[in-house]
Amino acid sequence: MNPTIDYHALAPEIVLTVTVAVCLLVDLVARRSELVPRLASLGVLGAIVPVITLSVDGANRTMFGGTYEVDNYALVFKGLFLIVAYLTILVSFHYIGEGDYYRGEFYVLLLTSVLGMTVMASARDLVTIFVALETITIPTFALAAWRKHDTKSNEAGLKYFLIGVISTAVMLYGMSVVYGVSGANKLVGIREYLVDTNEPALFAVGVFLTLVGFAFKVSAVPFHFWAPDTYEGAPTPVTAFLSVASKAGGFVALITIVNIAFFPSKGSWQPVIFVLAAASMTLGNLAALRQTNIVRMLAYSSVAQGGFMLVPLAVAADVSSNSAWEGVVVYLLIYAGMNLGAFAAVIAVARRTGSAEISSYAGLGRTDPALAVMMTIFLFSLAGIPFLAGWFAKLVMFRAAFDSGTTGAVILGVVAAINAVIAFFYYAGVGRQMWFREPDPAVERTAVPTPLTLNAAMLIVTVGVLALGVYPQAIARLGELAFTPG
């Protein structure tokens, strides 16, 4: 009884696995250390090829007794993760290459984490989701502490590790309860159980614990406190990766599990997500207002952005069409691009000034206008100002809230609207430093040129943010496709 394996469907994962193995071996024998990042980026691009061929093919491919599915939904996210991985490698190339870092291992761990993400996109049962989540997370513990001689980085790694372990334990316990009550491991099985049976109160406990575990992973308030310290201490490319890819990984798991499994048991998950969304938006924004370090500010801003992303999820049960789910996906895709861009710009600025203080951005518009323009585009896109892609993310979020039309949803929508205004204040604060202030003579600047890879990453994101801002249909269509059966 040989299981039938669809190698085409698994090709992205296989390519990534081979790349990881090759990178590991090459790092052991090669003298030139930049060979590994080059191979890694080639591998990622290679993994995108089957994603494209699979999307062209369009058929749903189910494997392993329904626990692993390659459908449009999975492909959209696989594409996202691979593109983010590619951009992260571009951003890391010089940062990791020039510092006192283990170079080869960095990319091996990075790609392993990405491998976990591609698996996550297809995972359709509790165990696979769990394994994928751990594959995503465990390499990042080490990556967060990659600045070996920096105590902050060590603290970052340790904090992230401890929180990661606790959240894993909580989530696993929740999943066990869900499995114990429903007797199903596959998500569709849990759904069938919920449809057929009146679930006991214990099921809600299981759901609650599972969601709390995810809340840690996506750093939703009140489970966010690790994020600013970890983000600040970790090397900046890793922070970018954590705040974009890891977070997206957590979100994908959350969407999959709520959409497919927990959906009929609305009462057990909706209130939790509702509270997480409102608290993350509000507290994330208020905390971001007070930051003087740009990485910490972006950390809190990503907490708040996570809150915005949870809004459509919180109302999805009351929306008849798929538009709320599409809203989360579209928000996630756009957020990934603009946040990655912002971190790339932070790295580029830090190369000049060696500082991540917001005050060191003073006068950047004079000293390096191109960089300042791109940073401005990323930040104002995050703020949701029109014709930059961020506006459409905000729009689909509001749209979901008003589509549902329940009083709670409308309140959540208004809270989101007010938060969108508050958020503008701190994003504009950086813009103000860059454009309205004179360069601070006390800040030492080195005239090192921004490396090509970093510029390329920023340019790709800039073009994307502008193009999608003007023609959002492209990304909205992706969101729609994700929930269209192939």
Next chain:
Amino acid sequence: MLQRAEILGVRDFYRDYFAVAVLIGAALLMVGAMLGAGRLIRPVRPQAEKYVTYEAGSDPVAGWGQSNARYYIYALLFLIFDVEAVFIFPWAVGLEGLGTFGVVEMTVFIVLLALGLVYAWRKGVLRWA
């Protein structure tokens, strides 16, 4: 009739445990025999070093670390292959059904794990110095 059947069931139950008891007895005997044989055969030359916790010579008291970090690496490497064994066992049970495909898959699995060992070896982790 019913009663008799139940009694028979209980007997079977105890009979199973009897096997366990025999096994424990055999194990104790074996350990005792080995230690005893050692005692009889080896020469006795007591030295201070031989009475510390780790015979390898590392000091369990000095510094704040209770043991040498190297042990962790060994423990980790051991764990990898321990887990491998856990996977191989059920695989071996079902190997007949899995056929060639099963062999190939397990080879891939072992090779991937072995890569870790190769890495550790190349990085000099296995050298104790």
Next chain:
Amino acid sequence: MEWFDDWALTLAVFIPLVGMALVLLIPRAQEQAIKVTALATSVVTAAVGIGILVDFNYDKSGKLQFQADESWIDVISSRYHVGIDGIALPLLILSMLVVIGCIIYSWDHFPEPRNAKAFLALVLLLEVGMNGTFVAQDLILFFIFFEVVLLPMFFMIGVWGGPNREYASIKFFLFTLFGSALMLVGFLALFFTSKQQTFDMVQLTQFGGAGIDHTTQMLIFGGFFLGFAIKVPMFPFHTWLPDAHTEAPTVGSVLLAAILLKLGTYGFVRIALPMLPDAAKDWAPWIGLLAVIGIIYGALCCLAQTDMKRLIAFSSVAHMGFVMLGISTLTDFGINAAIFGMVAHGLITGMLFFVAGSVQERYETREMSRLGGLLTQAPKLGWILGFSAMASLGLPGLAGFWGEFPAILSAYDPSAALDGIAGSSAFTTYRTFMVIAAIGTVLAAGYLLFMLQRVAFGTPKPEFENAHVHDVHVPEWLAWAPLLVLILVLGIYPNLLFDVTDGAVTNVSTLFSG
């Protein structure tokens, strides 16, 4: 010209965007090339505008013309739908005209820290947003253009502004962003409560809120109201305006006063009133009340100002009060007056800010206590200031009169639809408004003459006695001449404008004739 009909409005909106891209591509050192490109762009855009003026069917000014309706964001059923009628046409042309004036005006006089490239790029981006707002016929498209103007104005105030620019720019942005966030919320609520589930403004206007229960309508209108009223700005949401105007560079002030404020009033006429007429009836008396408070409050604040620009800024609050009063009557007459008022205010206040900027450039102060004797030192500039001030206070024969006087008059006889809503009788309420607004015109005469007297009359103060003050120079003449001519022409022959707007206004006012 089939081709032109389909593309005219798209060209009018996006030529400035292309121009902006070109400006950004030219190296900063080639300032001359940058300026020529920017000017050429704005002139070409205006040429399209003239083409529209020529081709526009004035007999059917109530009908949307030059329509283009293409798919844009299907997923949220939003389309790229543009079109223009008699209400939007004058505002679109005004916007094109003022932008040319601004580019010419700043030719040799870029405010510190200069950087012509960035400055002109922002002006062109502003034009994209302004033109786009006036032609958009889809709520999402409207929202985008409505918001696009924020960023360039934010940077214009923040980078080229006065000493308190950081505060002013953030305040401007936060106020308007807050308003537009709630406006967007209103758009979405309207989308989901309306049966057709469309963002198309034409369809929503035909639909007129039918089937939406009254409370919901009132709430949605509230969202619209906040969005537009902050932009206008109406009392008590006006506090961002004096700061923004005072700190902004001259060109920024001009664009802000001449066009950006109109986006708010235009929104009322184009979106809030026709799409939710039932709610509009209930809101109208309150809008009227805030409008007259604005008129009096703005005038009183003017009397207390010592800074010339701040005085003009507060006068904007008062003038926009007249516009809003006209709109709140819900009559054909009142709304026509309001649109005339928008255009007139755009021309006149734009001129006043230009002159204030030129005065500041020459004396390096706007403190009226330090100024004086402009007529002796720079007689032409002094006369232009006098002319604009007269126009602003509503002197018959100049454009300002036709904005203000009919608006007041319209309050004498508000729409019959309002009867029974505003207290015992709408007539009593609105006639009270009328009397108060009339007092406002007296105050307006007061503060404008007061300004004129202190700035233009008398003799120069000792500190400037021997200063060599250059009179109006060529770029200033070129920039101002069209505005001055229009103020005069519209003042003498107001039907030039009323004839264009009336057809379209009737569409709105008939909703309230019952």
